[in-house]
Amino acid sequence: MKRKNYAYPYLFWMTIFAVLPLFLVLLYSLTFKNGLKSGITFSNFVRFFEPIYLEVLLRSINLALISTIICLLLGYPIAYIISKANIKHRNTLILLFLIPMWMNFLLRTYAWMTLLEKNGILNKFLTSIGLGPLNIMYTNSAVVLGMVYNFLPFMVLPIYTVLIKIDRSLIEAANDLGANKIITFIKVTLPLSLPGVISGITMVFMPSVTTFAISRLLGGGQFTLIGNLIEQQFINVGDWNFGSAISIVMMVIILISMGIMNRFDKDKEGVNLW
Amino acid sequence: MVNKVLKRVYTALIYFFLYAPIIILIVFSFNESKSRGSFTGFTFKWYSMLFKDRQIMRAMYYTLLVAVIASAVSTFLGTLAAIGIHNMHRRQKKILLNITYLPVLNPDIVTAISLMVLFIALNLKLGLFTMIISHITFCLPYVVLSVLPKLKQLNPNIYEAALDLGATPSYALRKVIIPEIMPGIISGALLAFTLSVDDFVISFxxxxxxxSNLSITIYSMARRGIKPEINALSTLLFLTVLILLLLINKITNKEEREMSLIEKNK
Structure with missing residues (x-):
């Protein structure tokens, strides 16, 4: 069959627009241009390990980890509760979880800007009950809040998909064999839902590490994340070589963490958001 | 009993967290005064100002234009690609699948800057054309990945049966394979469309x-401060999404019910 020719336009397209650009970025990260001089160098990577930049990297990873943990703690119980509801309620509840996700994420972030503002609703409310105005806006807490709000569905959906697929008879068997509800949960439900938890973690952690819009809008200027650093290098500073080096580092971090996560997920429990 | 109440309260709190910000945006889109602290009176003026706002209307136009072109091109190329990949030998298949996963796994910002670097290296002026190319590039893998499973489920005998009955290969492709994988093509196209409409980082x-598309416009407006027109825009977009999803849900539920009826009558 000659059918495989059908893939060649795609291969051509992806080679030019997906593979080649990455090589260009790699090339930029390994070269320098200083006036007329240019050549090969590792200095862009070395520069990244200076304390100021390492701090940015650590802050990004730190905030992303906190957001992921909060999403897991908030998301698992709700996924569990929804999965236990009867079918009709279940579908409605999950649909309700999906609806905000279909709204542009910048609008959702913007909504929090209006809430957290100095003269915003939240502060008006807190002042009226005597808790005083809270200055959350433009802090790390606001960034974490924005991440949790935007990415919580990414945690809930995969866990939910795995939970509803668990064979009921396994839980009944555990009960028949004398396990109480808590033991059944710890010994049966939780281990079986781990693939969902793992994809949830990956799907929240990845966009949290790489975001730059959320931190820019809610975090203000002074709390730069690695995404902001890349944006800055390309848009404002114009140091493409250094920007490329940061991008390569970030790409490697993401690919390594995905690789580690994939190891845990032996069954390749695919998560389908659709 | 206590357990049940606890569950109810928890569920209510989570959904409150999800919807409170959106509801507040909607309420304040009808607020007379520009300030966000208090509700001073009911008005529709932000809606009329929204439709008069040249910047937002242009952004809307570019968003839809890019999404339509990008999803059409990527659906066409992606479906062909999936058919091609499906018929490849193991090693070739593996290479193509790896290339397919590349933009899916890569952080958006890396895809974005790498495309920007490429366009500038090629001396292309950044604008509508480069944005469309970028959107096609990140949508393509999703189309391929939603069509491929349908091809795997396909019974190869029906294609051969069509050939045996005298169909030419291209006729069999059009009349047998394409209709069979149609659900995958449609969900790929929808996915591409929504990804394109929602994209911010790569467009930016x-x-x-x-x-600039809607996302970029909202971003730059939000950075300059809060504009009540955005509340009106959010309300309209939220309602659109709500109505569309409820419709889709109703249709699929109906289909499921019909399917189960057919199964029962068998």
């Missing part, structure tokens, strides 16, 4: 002055 880096 690959577009030039004068051409």
């Amino acid at each position: 880096f690959t577009t030039g002055s004068g051409v």
